[in-house]
Amino acid sequence: MSAVTRVQRAYARIEATDxxxxxxxxxxxxxxxxxxxxIDERVAAGEHLPLAGKLLAAKGNIDVAGLKTTAGCPAYAYTPEGDAPAVARLRAAGAIVLGTTNLDQFATGLVGTRSPHGAVRNAYDPARISGGSSSGSAVAVALGIVDLALGTDTAGSGRVPAAFNGIVGLKPTRGLVPTTGVVPACASLDCVTVFARTLPEAEQALAYMTSPSGRDLPALPQRTPGPWRIAVAAPEQLGELDKGWAAAYEAAVAQLTAAGSELRTLDLTPFTEAAAMLYEGAFVAERYTAVGSFVDKLITEGGEGLDPTVAGIITRARDIPAHQLYADQDRLTDLRTRALAELGNADALLLPTAPGHPTLAEVAADPLGANARLGRFTNSTNLFDLAAVAVPAGMVDGLPFGVMLIGPAFTDERLARIASLLQPQLRIAVLGAHLSGQPLNPQLLSLGAELERTTTTAPVYRLHALSTTPPKPGLVHVGTEDPGADIEAEVWRLPAEGLGRLLAELPRPMTLGRVELTDGSHVPGFLCEPSALEGAEDITTHGGWRAYLRSISPSGV
Structure with a gap:
């Protein structure tokens, strides 16, 4: 699909979703x-743009050239000199920015309601919160308006909104993605994160955002061969969860067990105790360092556009004594040592992303209490300098349920590999331009597809060379009456969401239907509308698309 068509569909979607x-x-x-x-012209001219036409949104505390950076406070607005590095790198790969998104003001909150621009409603249930602070970015992805969106994560803002809206949120190791051009919340803890509807899309975007870390690579424990080792929490240590969420968490645990992982229980206490310290301790003083003097000044001028909850959090942080910070740092060091000891040689810790999903009314009634509950599992991640990935793990009463995998710094890729075990997998048969080495194969790869096997169809199909760009064949079922042939095919496994994306972008005359393979099994595959065969060369005798290409060109392309 062209970039122009993607943009036109996005703006139509914006109008339709209202x-x-x-x-x-x-x-x-x-x-x-x-x-x-x-972008389309550059691609047509042969330029390699791996994210060509991917639509991007950026949280409103991240610089985008040509747009004001407000951090959710109109009075704070400034015009940046250029894109933040995270934005610039995605644009250089072909992504197109649609705009900046709403957030909990100054990235202070996990609810998505603390903004003069209004509360961002959940993508599935408008009566519930979207999660913050990266609320607008997450919902823009969940509603299918953009492919990718940038958020930030200090206490869980790149993960809680992902869980509440049924999408993927990657929170990388601190320092992998520059925070230059980002209005800080707590500068020592902030991370730029990415949202996407599929894990492979999020990983691809993160790869382009990442730069060599200025930090020294820690001596990670040497991993001995064997199945993934996953730590889980004992049910009694999870605390009160929303109805059905404990069972959904256990289902995710069972899914990893069924995939061959080794699971063991750890003591979650150091994680939850550190989580409480992020807002209840002295670390919140860094929020005052970031924007406190501006907030104080704006209050003296009347406080127009300030969210009262955010203003209260930031101004109270001004008076925290220095000795409390040193005491909290000592305590955090002890908790981190205990937490890492609990992790031991585990590759990851699996937790619910949040304990529950409140309504807008519940947050309005208790803004601080509701927010504190949401950070129970996420708040400690950056305090402990860990990496994390949040992924969907089913539905509970019609709403998304999400889990996250947490691991040591610089184990980002490992966490993504484990997370992929939680994603539903489907199969698809390809016979033409999506075959390995062919022009459209990167489309499969970008959706996380993996080659399962090479095989042939049952002898009930004929193959034709269509007049399309790029060239592709048309497979038509003819049954046993009209002699068909065994046609070379590849079977690929990909996430269920990936197959949906592939189908949504499938151009005519291609269709998706059941393809019978030589072993008698049936899998979804690319077929062709019969009307497209008029004038098309029958190439069935070649036994496959690649054999036909070799017959007309030695290079096979």
Whole structure:
């Protein structure tokens, strides 16, 4: 699908969903259309743009050239000189920014309601919160408006919104993605994160955002061969969860066990005790360091545009004594030592991303209490300098349930591999331009597809060379009456969401249907509308697309 078509569909989707609270600044469609045309022209000229046409949103505390950075406070707005590095790197790979998204003001909150631009409603249930602080970014992805969105994560803001909206959130090791061009919440803890509907899409984006870390690579324990080793929490240490969530967590545990992982229980106490320290201890003083003087000044001028809950958190942090910070640092060091000892040689810790999913009314009634509960499992991650990935893990009463995997710094790729075991997998048969080495194969790879086997169809199909760009064949079922042939095919495994994305972008005359393989099994595969065969060369006797290409070109392309 062309970048121009993607943009047109996105703006139509924005109008159809009618969620104005998602955006702080939305770029004019004419301006974005022109950028998309340029991307299409560059691709047509042979330029390699791996994210060509991918649509991107950026949280409103991240610099985007041409748009004001507000951090959710209109009075704070400034015009950046250029893109933040995270944005610039995605744009250099072909991504197109639609705009900046709403957030809990100054990235202070896990609820998505603390904004003068309005509360961001959940993608599944408008009566519930979207999760914050990266609320607008997560919902823009969940509603299918953008492919990728940037958030930030200090206490869980790149993970809680992912869980509440049924998408993926990657929170990388601190320092892998530069925080230059990001309004800080707690500068020593902040991370730039990425949201996507599939894990492979999120990983691909993160790969382009990442730069060599300025930190020294720690001496990670040498991993001995064997199954993944996963630590889990004892049910009694999870605390009170929403109805059905304990069972959903146990189902995720069972899924990892069924995939061959070794599981063991750890003591969650050091994690939850450290989580409480993030807001209840002295570490919140860093939020005052970031924007406190501005907040104080704005209050003296009347406080217009300040969220009262955010203002209260930041101004109270001003008076925390220095000795408390040193005492909390000592305590945190002890808790981190205990937490890492509990992890031991485990590859990851599996937890629910949040204990529950409150309504907008529940958060309004108790803004601080509701927020504190949401960070029970996420708050300690950056305090302990850990990496994390949040992924969907089913539905409970019609709402998404999510889990996260947490591991030592610089184990980001390992966590993603384990997380992929929790994603539903489907199979698809390909016979033409999506075959290994063919022009559209990267589309499969970008969706996380893995080659399972090479085989042939049952002898009930004929193959034709279509006049398309890029060239591709058309497979048509003819049954046993009209002699067919065994046609070379590849069977790929990919996430269920990935197959949905593939189908949504499938151009005519291609269709998706059941393809019978030589062993008698049936899997979804690419077929062709019969009307497209008029004038198309029958190439069945070649036995497959690649054999046909070799017959007309020695290179087979």
């Amino acid at each position: 969620r104005p609270e998602l955006w702080i600044d939305l770029r004019p469609q004419a301006e974005v259309d022109q950028e998309a045309r340029t």
